[in-house]
Amino acid sequence: MAEQHVVVVGGGLAGLAATMRLAEAGIHVYLISMVPVKRSHSVCAQGGINSVSQLTRQQGDSEWKHFDDTVYGGDFLQHQPPVKEMCDWAPRVIDLLDRLGVPFNRTPEGFRDQRRFGGTLYKRTAFAGATTGQQLIYALDEQVRRWETEGLVQKFEYWEFLGPIVDANGQCRGVVAQDMFAMTIRSFAADAVILATGGCGLVYGRSTMSMICTGGAVGRAFRAGVKYANGEFIQVHPTAIPGTDKLRLMSESARGEGGRVWVPRKPQDDRDPNSIPEAERFYFLEERYPTYGNLVPRDIATREIFDVCVNLGLSVEKDRLCAYLDLTHLSDDTHRKLEGILEIYEKFQGVDPRTVPMKVFPAVHYSMGGLWVDYERNDDTGGLVIGSTRNHQSNVPGLFVIGEADYQFHGANRLGANSLLSCIFTGLIVAPTVKNRLASLEHGTAGDQNVSLYDGAVKTNQARCDALISNEGDENPYTLHQELGEVMTRSATVVRDNKDLEAALAKIGELDDRYTRVRMSDKGDWTNQNLSFTRALGDMLCIARVIVKGALLRDECRGAHYKPEFQIPPPDADEPGELRKQAESWCEAFKKKNDKWLKTTIAEHTSDGPVISYEAVDTSLIPPRPRTYGLKGAEIIEEVWREMGTGGGVRAKKESAK
Amino acid sequence: MANKINVKVLRQPDPHSGSHWETFGVPYEDGMNVTTILQRIAANPVTADHQPTTPVAYDASCLEEVCGACTMVINGTVRQACSALVDQLMEDSPNVIEVRPMTKFAVVRDLVVDRRPMFEALKRVKAWVRVDGYHDLGPGRRVLASEQEAAYPLSRCMTCGCCVEACPQFHDKSPFIGPAAISQAMFFNAHPTGRVDESDRLEVLSGFGGIADCGNSQNCVKVCPKDIPLTDSIAQAGRDTTIHKIKQWFGR
Known part of the structure; x- marks a missing residue:
């Protein structure tokens, strides 16, 4: 039998973790990436990576609580078995990273230090300064480089994935990719293909994501028949600094280390913020959520900042929406732990955040949704059957998806510091899955296939590429992208409304039409970045439609998807009996809403745009419950829900029964 | 304006x-x-x-x-x-x-x-921790906060190329490996497990295009966007390669 190969597309944390683990198993990997893998978007992750530790365990924490925080944070939209497996693995993932040389911050005694993050009450987040993503990806990049010297990994950097090669039996047999310098297109035959190509922030024009996060690869897989799940769930991070080219993230770790969000009580108070007395500051997160304070989950923090700045008119500046993120009261030691992000603020804003409160506003940050993948549940543990060929396999056999590009772990809202975990975890567990696939191939290996399968795929892609380059028209791809970003940011971010979403769909239709008349300003055949961008724009339009259509159809509020029109009105009566009655009907309405909407959105590509269907969610381990995070005034809902015995009200119940 | x-x-x-x-x-x-x-x-x-x-x-x-x-x-x-x-x-x-x-x-x-030569240099100095494997073998060694504080700045190297651009000794007619790779070698030599390949790294830095080619202009440290103490790494490499050579003379 010919030597078998696996193609990994994308060299961020997920792709690198998969590559090193496959190489360790003696499997040859072609690693394809648009950038040198060390420059992948994972470098932008700042705050840290979550896991239970010896310390938090003694404070009452457990893998089960990490799991519970994650599904509660995700508003119960995740299938629970993969999430449980991830949280169970988390301590081992951190230990491995530690052994690989990641310079995690240390306590005086030499243990790994941990900080608190949003959506939990435990200090569960290990970190390396405020550049944790960069430190983690470097450790994995180094391991992969070692396997390169051993001959098991061959990197194709500055190569762009154009699409999967799918045979007549529907099996994925490799990929087509283009050299971004010489612009030559070739096929890579492979017995398994792993997509680890990250998120799609550029659909929104500017976001906290890197310039390579176009969603291009995911869009191409979607158009080749891979299903897309939960597209409408896009995380808007509460704290970013606006910029002309991108919106730069200010990590949640700033609040984890004690940073406070506030606005002056007097609208657009123009005094020096440091001179505004405590009593005249509105610490709205702390006032509204006394238990979690500034560390409520991101969807909630984002909505509150938006509410205070837009609805209450309390934005710090009149012409530019923003709130203060204040770190000025923190010690020098704490500032040092946050150096990475403080440097970014100082470099890009020219103001020292150690002495002056930062000005921040929410920005598009993460795609909870992504390509649909399967899993196999382990009925004994409630987690996964490790090594099952179903894990992370898309509906196209042989095509696997991991990292931010898949949809499985974060439901309707991702908790901070869980993405580094899900990326590395999925990279590690996809390896035994792929190994088992290689041993159980149907209809022969990639090497047994007729060469015309590969030649045909290359020809088709070459023809598409030539057609785009020679397209005649008057439309500028960069203008189209800007218009797409504007309409997406307006209609499909923090607050959503069906009329706006309808209008957005119409606008995307108009952009699709204009895209057929797009004209390259560079028609050359050497390092043509114009071509790469314009091609990705076509994919962005496709993904934009998936996001907007999913959002339009989902008439409820869940995690990051917030439609005020369908919000269940919170109990507000003064009279206790009446308040209770309101809470009871609130809980009834909540149950009904879950019966109707607690389901995964599935989009499938057709020539008339995406067709949406739904799939049940496995909530067998932790029953869904109202997600109040101790909101002041919502205690009655918690109380009534507990008494109704609907389950999930007392978080430790399940665990003590284990 | x-x-x-x-x-x-x-x-x-x-x-x-x-x-x-x-x-x-x-x-x-x-x-x-x-x-x-x-x-x-x-x-x-x-x-x-x-x-x-x-x-x-x-x-x-x-x-x-x-x-x-x-x-x-x-x-x-x-x-x-x-x-x-x-x-x-x-x-x-x-x-x-x-x-x-x-x-x-x-x-x-x-x-x-084309910055591939920088990544190739990282291969030459074995810029990785040679672990036994990726299965669960417990945590790494305990590290003092002071050791972490020394390691972290070196670990922020983006392989961006500023240091070699500013270095008069690094050019197409010179074999000099450059400050970034030297600093990475020192980073891994300081790691409790990375140290197992210390002698291989010092052998590379003692050889052709190694530490002896540094002209001590100190340009690298001035342009590094991450303020990595590159000249400290180079000085350390100078001392360590000398000791490495002396040990070799005595047949150890």
């Missing part, structure tokens, strides 16, 4: 052609950086004298100075385009912003250069 910024870009269509300057007039925007300038040129590739041209090819990814992609020479200084803010550039050079590719690497096109 002039409402158009005068931007001169050194262009080269491919590795085999010569280079030439092109000038663009780019409308000023508040808070803009050199990356934004290049984005605006891409959207409207017309020179200052109204000649249509091709978009300028450039590398860029994170735009917050952690990926190292967009390194280029701006007004004579090697740095990342994303953190090169127009307002600050105009303070020193109000009339023109001059952008050119790094000179120590082969130009691919315009501002895109």
Whole structure:
């Protein structure tokens, strides 16, 4: 039998973790990436990576609580078995990273230090300064480089994935990719293909994501028949600094280390913020959520900042929406732990955040949704059957998806510091899955296939590429992208409304039409970045439609998807009996809403745009419950829900029964 | 403030052609950086004298100075385009912003250069921790906070190329491995497990193109965007390679 190969597309944390683990198993990997893998978007992750530790365990924490925080944070939209497996693995993932040389911050005694993050009450987040993503990806990049010297990994950097090669039996047999310098297109035959190509922030024009996060690869897989799940769930991070080219993230770790969000009580108070007395500051997160304070989950923090700045008119500046993120009261030691992000603020804003409160506003940050993948549940543990060929396999056999590009772990809202975990975890567990696939191939290996399968795929892609380059028209791809970003940011971010979403769909239709008349300003055949961008724009339009259509159809509020029109009105009566009655009907309405909407959105590509269907969610381990995070005034809902015995009200119940 | 910024870009269509300057007039925007300038040129590739041209090819990814992609020479200084803010550039050079590719690497096109030699150097110094495998074998060794504080700055190297661009000893006729790789070698030699390959790393740094080629100009440390103490690493490498050689003479 010919030597078998696996193609990994994308060299961020997920792709690198998969590559090193496959190489360790003696499997040859072609690693394809648009950038040198060390420059992948994972470098932008700042705050840290979550896991239970010896310390938090003694404070009452457990893998089960990490799991519970994650599904509660995700508003119960995740299938629970993969999430449980991830949280169970988390301590081992951190230990491995530690052994690989990641310079995690240390306590005086030499243990790994941990900080608190949003959506939990435990200090569960290990970190390396405020550049944790960069430190983690470097450790994995180094391991992969070692396997390169051993001959098991061959990197194709500055190569762009154009699409999967799918045979007549529907099996994925490799990929087509283009050299971004010489612009030559070739096929890579492979017995398994792993997509680890990250998120799609550029659909929104500017976001906290890197310039390579176009969603291009995911869009191409979607158009080749891979299903897309939960597209409408896009995380808007509460704290970013606006910029002309991108919106730069200010990590949640700033609040984890004690940073406070506030606005002056007097609208657009123009005094020096440091001179505004405590009593005249509105610490709205702390006032509204006394238990979690500034560390409520991101969807909630984002909505509150938006509410205070837009609805209450309390934005710090009149012409530019923003709130203060204040770190000025923190010690020098704490500032040092946050150096990475403080440097970014100082470099890009020219103001020292150690002495002056930062000005921040929410920005598009993460795609909870992504390509649909399967899993196999382990009925004994409630987690996964490790090594099952179903894990992370898309509906196209042989095509696997991991990292931010898949949809499985974060439901309707991702908790901070869980993405580094899900990326590395999925990279590690996809390896035994792929190994088992290689041993159980149907209809022969990639090497047994007729060469015309590969030649045909290359020809088709070459023809598409030539057609785009020679397209005649008057439309500028960069203008189209800007218009797409504007309409997406307006209609499909923090607050959503069906009329706006309808209008957005119409606008995307108009952009699709204009895209057929797009004209390259560079028609050359050497390092043509114009071509790469314009091609990705076509994919962005496709993904934009998936996001907007999913959002339009989902008439409820869940995690990051917030439609005020369908919000269940919170109990507000003064009279206790009446308040209770309101809470009871609130809980009834909540149950009904879950019966109707607690389901995964599935989009499938057709020539008339995406067709949406739904799939049940496995909530067998932790029953869904109202997600109040101790909101002041919502205690009655918690109380009534507990008494109704609907389950999930007392978080430790399940665990003590284990 | 002039409402158009005068931007001169050194262009080269491919590795085999010569280079030439092109000038663009780019409308000023508040808070803009050199990356934004290049984005605006891409959207409207017309020179200052109204000649249509091709978009300028450039590398860029994170735009917050952690990926190292967009390194280029701006007004004579090697740095990342994303953190090169127009307002600050105009303070020193109000009339023109001059952008050119790094000179120590082969130009691919315009501002895109081939930095593979830097990654190859990382292979030579075995810049990794040689672990037994990726199964669960418990945590790593305990590390004192002071050790972490010494290691962390070295670990922030983006392989951006600023240090080698500024280094007089690093060029196409010299075998010098460069400050970045030397510093990475010191980073892994200081790691409790990474140390197992210490002698291999010192052997490379003692050899052809190794530490002896450093001319001690100290340019590297001045241009490093992450303030990595490169000259400390080089000094450490000097001491360690000397001891390594002495040990070899005594047959150990």
